[in-house]
Structures are given as structure tokens and as C-alpha cells.
Amino acid sequence: MRIEAHGLHVRLGRREVLRGLDFVARAGEMTAVIGPNGAGKTTLLKALAGLVAPSAGAVSLAGRALGGWLPRARARALAYLPQERITHWALSARAVVALGRLPHQPMGAGESPADTRAIDAALTAMDISHLAARPVSEMSGGERTRVLIARALAQEPAALLADEPVAGLDPSHQLGLFGHLTALASAGRTVVVALHDLSLAARFCHRLVLMQAGRGVAAGAAEEVLTREHLEAVYGIAAQLTRIGGIPVVLVADVLP
Amino acid sequence: MRDFPGHLGLAPRYRIALLAAMAALAFMLSLFVGPSGLGIDATGEARALIFNEIRLPRALLGALVGGTLGLAGAALQGYLRNPLAEPSLVGISGGAALGAVLAIQLGLSHLLALALPIGGLAGAAIAMLAVVALAGAHGGPVTLILAGLAVSSIATALISLALNLSQNPFASVEMVFWMMGSLADRSLTQLWISAPLMLLGCGLLLTLARALDALTLGEDAATSLGIDLSRTRLAVIAGTALSVGAATAVTGIIGFVGLIVPHMLRRLVQHRPGLLLPASLFGGASMLLVADVALRVVQPWVELRIGVLTALIGAPFFVWLVLKTRAEIAP
Numbered sequence: 001m002r003i004e005a006h007g008l009h010v011r012l013g014r015r016e017v018l019r020g021l022d023f024v025a026r027a028g029e030m031t032a033v034i035g036p037n038g039a040g041k042t043t044l045l046k047a048l049a050g051l052v053a054p055s056a057g058a059v060s061l062a063g064r065a066l067g068g069w070l071p072r073a074r075a076r077a078l079a080y081l082p083q084e085r086i087t088h089w090a091l092s093a094r095a096v097v098a099l100g101r102l103p104h105q106p107m108g109a110g111e112s113p114a115d116t117r118a119i120d121a122a123l124t125a126m127d128i129s130h131l132a133a134r135p136v137s138e139m140s141g142g143e144r145t146r147v148l149i150a151r152a153l154a155q156e157p158a159a160l161l162a163d164e165p166v167a168g169l170d171p172s173h174q175l176g177l178f179g180h181l182t183a184l185a186s187a188g189r190t191v192v193v194a195l196h197d198l199s200l201a202a203r204f205c206h207r208l209v210l211m212q213a214g215r216g217v218a219a220g221a222a223e224e225v226l227t228r229e230h231l232e233a234v235y236g237i238a239a240q241l242t243r244i245g246g247i248p249v250v251l252v253a254d255v256l257p
Numbered sequence: 258m259r260d261f262p263g264h265l266g267l268a269p270r271y272r273i274a275l276l277a278a279m280a281a282l283a284f285m286l287s288l289f290v291g292p293s294g295l296g297i298d299a300t301g302e303a304r305a306l307i308f309n310e311i312r313l314p315r316a317l318l319g320a321l322v323g324g325t326l327g328l329a330g331a332a333l334q335g336y337l338r339n340p341l342a343e344p345s346l347v348g349i350s351g352g353a354a355l356g357a358v359l360a361i362q363l364g365l366s367h368l369l370a371l372a373l374p375i376g377g378l379a380g381a382a383i384a385m386l387a388v389v390a391l392a393g394a395h396g397g398p399v400t401l402i403l404a405g406l407a408v409s410s411i412a413t414a415l416i417s418l419a420l421n422l423s424q425n426p427f428a429s430v431e432m433v434f435w436m437m438g439s440l441a442d443r444s445l446t447q448l449w450i451s452a453p454l455m456l457l458g459c460g461l462l463l464t465l466a467r468a469l470d471a472l473t474l475g476e477d478a479a480t481s482l483g484i485d486l487s488r489t490r491l492a493v494i495a496g497t498a499l500s501v502g503a504a505t506a507v508t509g510i511i512g513f514v515g516l517i518v519p520h521m522l523r524r525l526v527q528h529r530p531g532l533l534l535p536a537s538l539f540g541g542a543s544m545l546l547v548a549d550v551a552l553r554v555v556q557p558w559v560e561l562r563i564g565v566l567t568a569l570i571g572a573p574f575f576v577w578l579v580l581k582t583r584a585e586i587a588p
Contacts, residue, residue, distance in 0.1 A: 023442040052475050076484030086475035089528045102471055103483045107464075135528070151474070155482075 001077060001190050003048055008055035010040075010047050017043040019214040021055070024209075025159070028134045030181055030191040032201035034225075035211035036235050041194040042083055044211070048192065059151035061159065075103035079157035079239035083164050083194075085144050092175055093147045097122050097132075100154030125180050127173065141168045149167055149177065150242040164233040166197060175181035178204045196248035202241055210234060226250055269526045276539035280320065283546035290550050298409075298557070314445050317452070319549045320542040322440070322508050325455050325500040327541015328534055330515025331522075332462040335469035335530035336493045337398040340523075343579060344501045345517040347401065347494070348384045348408030353505035355419075356380020357411040358432045361420045366431075373435070374447050374506045378454070381502025384408050389494055395487055397476070402493070438509035438564020442551050451503040458500025459538065461492050466531030468492075473530060474478035511564045513571020514541055520578065 003025045010018040010134075017040045025031040033041045045051045048059055050066045059066040061078060062255040069077070079100070087096060100122065111119075123129045126146040136144055145168050152160060160181075166174045174197075182204055187193045195201045201208055202222035210218045210225050212234045218225045226241040231250075237251040267275070329344040336342075344350060360366045360376030392404035416436075423429045463535060468489040471479035480486055504511075518541045519533055526532035545563070552561050 046477065049477075049481050051480055071480075071485055072483040075481060078481070080478065080481035082475060082477045082481075084475065084477075086478065088473050088475075089523075089530060091473060091528050095527060095529060096473070099470060099474060102467055118317065148474070150479075153454065 001062045003059070003061055003078075003159055003190060003192065005044075005048065005057060005059045008044070008047060008054050008059065009056035010043050010052055012043065014054070016055075017214050018047065018054070021211070021214065021216050023048070023209060023216065025190050025192045027158070027190045028185055028188050029206040030193065030204060032187040032205035033192065033194045033211060034196070034198060034201055034208055035217075036215075038138045039211040039234075040214040041211060042163055043214075045080070045163050045192065045194055049078060049161050050074065052082070072103050075155070077157055078159045078161065079101075079152040079155040081149060081152045081160075081162040081165060083167075085141065085148055085168075087136045087144060087148070090137040092133050093128055093136055093139070093143075093150075094119065094123065094132040096136055096147050097150045097154050100151040100156075102226065103155065118154045118156050122150040125153055126150040127176060141171065142170060145169060146173065146177075157189070157193070161192045163194045164196065165193055166195070166200065174200065175189045198226060198231075198239075199248065202250060204247040222248060232256060269529070269532050272525050273532065273535050273539065276525075276536055280539040280542040280546070281323070283543045284316055284320050284549050285454065285551070287319055287546045288312050291553050310445070311442075314443055314448050315440050315549070316546065318443055318448055318508065319440050319546045321448075321452055321455050322511065323514060323545025324505040324538045324542035325459055325504045326511060326514040327518035327537035327539075328459055328462050329389060329497045329501045330541070331519040331530070331533045331537035332465055332469070332493055332496065333515070334519050335465070335472065335533065336489070337402065338472060339398075340520060341516070341575075341582065342402075342514070344497055345409070345510070345512055345515075347405035347497055348388050348412065349381050349405075349498050349501050349518070350505045350510050351409040351412030351416075352384020352387070353377040353381040353502050354436055354510055355415050356383070357435055357509070358416050358419050361428050361432050361435065362423055363504075364428075370444070371450065374450060377506025378451075378502060380412075381498055381506060384412065385494060385498035385502065387411075389491075392494075395490075401490070434562070435509045436564075437562040438511040438567075439562045440508055440545075443507055447507050451507045454503035455500045458496045458498070458503065461496035462500065463538070464536055465489060465492055465496070466534055469530035469534070509564055510543070511567055513567045514545060515572065516578075517571055518544055518576055520574075537567065 003022040005021060006179060008021040009016060010016050033044060035041055043052060047054055061069060097119050101118060123132055126149055128146050128150060136147055149165055164176060169177065178200060181191050207220065208222055208225040209216060210230060217234055218230055222241060228240055231237055231239040236256045237252050238254045238256055239250055241248060241250050316488050326344060333342040333344060334340055347363045356376040356379045357373050360372045365372035387408045388404045391407060392400045416586055420429055420432060468484045471482045471484045476486060519537045522536045523533060547561055548566055552566060
């Protein structure tokens with residue numbers, strides 16, 4: 001399911017956060033949205049999820065304007081993981097993951113066998129089956145993040161938007177998550193992640209979109225986007241994309257004056 | 258690691274069914290316990306009269322008003338994601354109280370017996386419109402609380418003014434007593450005009466289950482799960498206004514039921530805000546009916562109003578809740 005945005009302008013209060021951004025994420029690909037703090041990554045993901053209204057420009061999902069989707073139908077097609085890991089009340093991890101099935105359930109209906117399968121698969125994918133009964137209020141930040149990612153996976157969406165999904169995860173779960181996201185993309189899903197970890201972006205994402213001050217600076221494969229010139233101009237760092245043992249890594253040497 | 262305690266080992270929906278059975282039992286108790294001491298074996302016209310004119314309206318009103326207060330409390334706590342929320346917080350009961358007090362002050366209640374509940378309903382409706390106008394249809398939970406507080410303050414100020422200007426001491430006493438809240442001596446007619454509104458409001462609040470469940474994840478995630486937040490907000494305000502407004506218009510202010518009941522039942526439904534709605538409906542009905550029966554049992558010795566009893570129990574409970582919340586926020 002293709003997600004596209006053209007000439008996107010978004011205002012938050014008086015500040016224009018997105019200023020004429022073009023964006024595309026294709027089915028079967030994992031797309032990384034990268035850029036320094038305040039570049040507008042989170043706002044872009046919110047606009048793609050239909051959570052903030054653009055002041056100009058348009059977003060389309062599978063060729064149809066986002067506003068033309070019924071909320072429930074859109075929720076079955078597109079899942080969004082917010083940057084803030086919010087869980088109110090002391091729900092069990094399983095109950096939180098089950099919330100991902102809400103768009104699939106008719107009102108008043110209980111858990112169907114398909115729901116149970118999706119929930120159990122999501123718990124397994126995020127390695128939290130053993131925590132299923134534990135209240136999320138008693139979990140560590142990383143565990144809670146995995147529960148919330150599992151919630152988005154249980155939604156079984158054609159397109160997944162995840163804002164900083166690896167923040168707070170230990171290295172083994174970071175790799176585990178990206179392995180799973182890669183598998184989703186290979187299965188034809190559209191995956192968009194906002195990331196600060198440029199090495200993970202270079203290693204796992206098919207396409208990178210580099211943002212600065214609400215505009216797109218570059219888009220394409222890691223080699224085209226993570227150039228010395230771009231990293232210097234956008235992040236203000238002396239850095240280079242290299243390979244260690246065949247794995248792409250962005251080495252940051254220094255912060256430029 | 259602490260797993261959820263398996264209360265009775267039952268699934269939540271059976272626990273809710275159990276609460277419904279408890280409410281039915283409390284309703285029967287309310288029908289057959291009273292100062293006139295007529296048990297089930299009493300016969301004749303006197304029994305029929307007491308049963309139809311006093312006990313039945315009182316029991317029905319207790320069940321409806323208790324259920325309304327419990328449900329509205331659960332809905333507001335779920336919507337505001339705050340365990341300290343309560344129906345009186347959103348200004349509706351203040352508005353209803355002001356309407357009823359004005360009906361007494363202007364002498365309307367002596368011209369027409371129904372002027373009191375009708376005044377209460379009008380007050381609740383105006384309060385609701387004021388809250389919606391102040392809070393807006395798209396604002397967050399905080400604006401709703403602030404708008405409710407503002408409307409409550411205005412209602413309180415105007416009630417004070419009415420009491421201050423009242424030249425008839427009997428009217429003043431009537432106003433004060435009315436505000437204390439009571440289920441006693443309400444007619445079937447009062448029940449018939451308020452019951453449909455309470456049922457309608459409760460129906461509206463019960464449709465919020467999915468939205469409140471989704472809001473567990475915050476507003477953005479809830480929207481991404483297909484929940485229309487503006488509609489949810491309007492349903493919360495309208496449902497509370499109809500149900501609590503109609504309840505308060507007939508019984509006066511009965512506080513703290515909407516605070517205590519959801520809190521006591523939250524663990525029973527595994528903290529799920531959607532399931533807490535029906536649970537609090539039945540729990541609220543049970544609690545108010547039992548409290549009312551208890552009042553009738555002690556009536557020969559002390560004449561207590563139910564609003565006073567719930568406040569006496571509820572206020573210390575609120576203190577305990579604040580301390581507990583404080584301990585959770587800053588361990």
C-alpha cells in the first residue's frame with residue numbers, strides 16, 4: 001500500500017513545521033525518515049497517519065486521499081506507533097496488544113480466533129509472551145515499548161508508521177525488531193520508521209528520506225543520502241558511511257564548529 | 258512479577274453478570290425493608306399503597322440514580338484518564354442544583370409539584386451548553402475539566418445568591434435540604450419524567466466502551482485506531498448531562514458514588530475502562546440501594562439523608578485516594 005504526500009505544509013500553532021515536503025513510501029519497502037531534532041519527522045508521520053491536517057498539500061494512501069477513508073477502514077490499513085509511549089491504567093500487556101484488534105472487531109464482539117492468532121503472533125514477535133499477564137505499569141521502558149509495538153503489529157496493517165521504534169530498546173531487541181520489520185516489508189507491507197540511528201537506517205532501510213527544517217533534502221538508497229556532504233550540511237557532523245564486516249555503519253568522527 | 262489476581266477465577270463478563278445479580282438483590286431488599294416493617298407477608302390495601310407509592314418509586318429511583326452516577330463516573334474517569342474524576346466535576350450537577358434552587362426561590366415549586374425536577378433539568382441543560390461552549394468540541398480533557406470547574410463555580414455563586422436573597426425561611430430550608438440529596442418521598446411522576454432521560458444518557462455512555470479502551474494509549478493512538486475523538490467528547494458530555502442532570506434534578510446532589518464505585522471495581526475488570534462501564538452501572542445501583550436501605554434501618558434513631566451519608570463515606574475515601582495517587586506518582 002503506497003503512501004504519498006505532495007507539497008505538504010503543516011502548521012503547529014504559529015510555527016510552520018513542514019514546508020512543502022514531497023514524500024513517498026512504497027509497498028514492499030522499508031523507508032527511513034531521518035534528520036536532526038526539530039526537522040519535522042514526527043509531524044510528517046502524524047500527517048501521514050491523518051492525525052494533523054495539512055495547511056496545504058495532500059496525503060494519499062493506496063492512491064486515495066487520506067480524508068476519503070472511513071476511520072475504521074483506515075485503521076485496518078494503517079497502524080501508527082506514536083513517539084510517546086503512553087499507557088494509562090494498569091492493563092496487562094496482552095490487553096494492550098489486544099487493543100490493536102479494535103478496528104477489526106464489530107462493536108460488542110469479543111475476541112475472534114483471528115484476533116487471538118494476531119495477538120499471540122505479535123506477542124511472540126516482540127518477545128513478550130512471557131510478560132503477557134504483567135501490568136504495563138510495572139514494566140521497564142523498553143518492555144513497554146515492545147508491548148506498544150506489538151499492539152501496532154497486532155493491527156495487521158498493510159502500512160506501518162513507527163516513530164522512533166528502537167528508542168529505549170537493548171541492542172538485541174533493536175536487531176530483533178528490525179528483522180521483523182524487514183520480514184513485513186518482504187511480505188509486501190509498507191514500513192516507515194522515523195530514526196535517529198543512522199547505522200540502523202543504512203543497514204535495514206531500502207530508502208532513506210533526509211529532512212531538514214521541514215523540507216526534504218535527499219531521498220534514495222543509503223549511499224546516495226548518507227554522503228559526507230549531506231551529513232555535514234544537515235547534522236553539522238563530520239561523519240562517513242563505511243562498512244565493518246560487511247555491515248554498513250555511519251561513523252561520526254566529530255561535531256563541526 | 259505480579260500477575261493479575263484471578264478474582265473467583267471468572268472471566269470479566271461473568272463478574273459483570275454477578276454484579277448485575279447483586280444489583281437485583283439490592284433492589285429486592287430495597288422493596289421489602291423499611292420503617293413501616295411490613296414484610297412480604299403483609300397484606301391489604303395499606304401494603305399495596307406503601308409498596309406502589311413509596312417503596313417502588315424509591316427502589317427504582319435508587320437503582321437508576323446509583324447506576325447513572327457509577328456509570329457516569331467510570332465514563333469520565335476513562336475519558337479524562339484520571340481516577341479522581343467525578344460527575345460533579347463537569348458542572349452538570351451544579352447546573353441542575355441551581356435550576357432546582359431557582360424553582361424553589363421563585364415559588365414555582367409550590368405552584369407546580371414538577372417545577373423542581375423541571376427546573377433541575379433546565380439547569381443541567383444550560384450547564385451542558387455552557388460547558389460545550391467553553392470547552393469547545395475539539396479540545397483536550399484539561400479544557401473540559403476547567404470548563405466544568407468554571408460552570409460549577411458560577412452555579413455555586415448563584416445558589417449562594419439565591420439563598421442570600423431568600424426572604425422565606427421555609428424556602429431556604431427547602432433549598433438546603435434539597436441540595437443534600439435524597440431518594441425519599443419522590444413520586445412516580447417524578448420518576449417517569451427523569452427515567453427516560455437517565456436511560457438515554459446511560460445508553461449513550463455505554464457506547465463509549467471502545468473509545469475509552471483505545472484512549473488507554475493516548476489520543477493520537479486512539480485516533481489511529483479509528484476512534485473519532487470529537488464524537489467521543491460530545492457523547493461523554495451529552496451522556497453525562499442527560500443521565501446525571503436528570504438524576505440530580507429529581508434527587509438533589511448525591512456525591513462521591515461516581516468516584517468510589519469505578520475505583521472499587523477497576524481491578525475486578527482487569528483495569529479495562531470499557532468493561533468498567535457496565536460494571537460501574539451495576540455497582541453504583543447496588544451501592545446506592547444498599548446505602549438507602551441502611552438509612553431506613555437507622556431511621557427510627559437518626560434521620561440521615563443519602564447525600565450526607567455518601568459524602569461522609571466519600572470524602573475520607575477521596576483523601577485516601579489522593580494519598581495513594583501521590584505515593585504512586587512519587588515513590
